Amino acid sequence: MIKIALCDDEKNIVSYLEKLIEERYGEGFSVITADNTENFIVQWKEAHGNMVDILITDIQFETADGQQSGIVAAKKLQEEFPKTQVIFMTGHLEYATEIFEASPAYFLLKPIEKEHLYKAIDKSVLKLQSERKKSIQIELKGTIEKIPVNEILYIENKGRNLLVHMKETAKSLHMKIGEMEEKLPPYFLRPHQSYLVNMDYIREFNRKELILQNDVKIPISRTKYPVAKEKILLHFNEHSES
DSSP, X not given: OEEEEEEOSOHHHHHHHHHXXXXXXXXGEEEEXXXXXXXXXXXXXXXXXXXXXXXXXXXXXXXXXXXXXXXXXXHHHHHHOTTOEEEXXXXXXXXXXXXXXXXXXXXEXXXXXXXXXHHHHHHHHHHHHHHHTOEEEEEXXXXXXXXXXXXXXXXXXXXXXXXXXXXXXXXXXXXXXXXXXXXXXXXXXXXXXXXXXXXXXXXXXXXXXXXXXXXXXXXXXXXXXXXXXXXXXXXXXXXXXX
């Protein structure tokens, strides 16, 4: 399931885009709408804790300080959720040069033609899929090695080293767990100070532990359980609908 947000203060445009997305992509997309990018980001994070996959937003909204809130909000969003794909819309070409401050996936000029919308979304989906297939580079005994991210089951902290558990093997490397967490995509969960877990391999969980598909049990710390539960349930829901 791809989560997509439409943000524009013109309701007719939002309705038009929502209809086009439903016609082309059907139930494969979950669409959320809002009339202000900044308000949407705050509300969504409070409700779900993570961000949508694709944000389609107008560049300029009516703000008290006159800022182009679409660009400002998109930049803030990408600082926290760098994998989110941003598609900008505008009816004013004079703003086109400023959108690149936020590294957009695409730029749409109003009135929006459906072929252009579909091209922008398809490009964004391809980027999301490529991110999921990426490898990370690690250094093992002076040798640089690439590890496919989707083959990592979980990672545990072992003193000054990390033990990376994969489908067929395990690799030990000298790295802090916080540094590794920054390298990994958002579907990796940190349920405990000493563990990182690929949520694709979680079979079940309770208040005390996660149980992976290979029956390995990973502890969940009491303070991390509420956030962990929310993220796991959301991930389960997305996986079952995709």
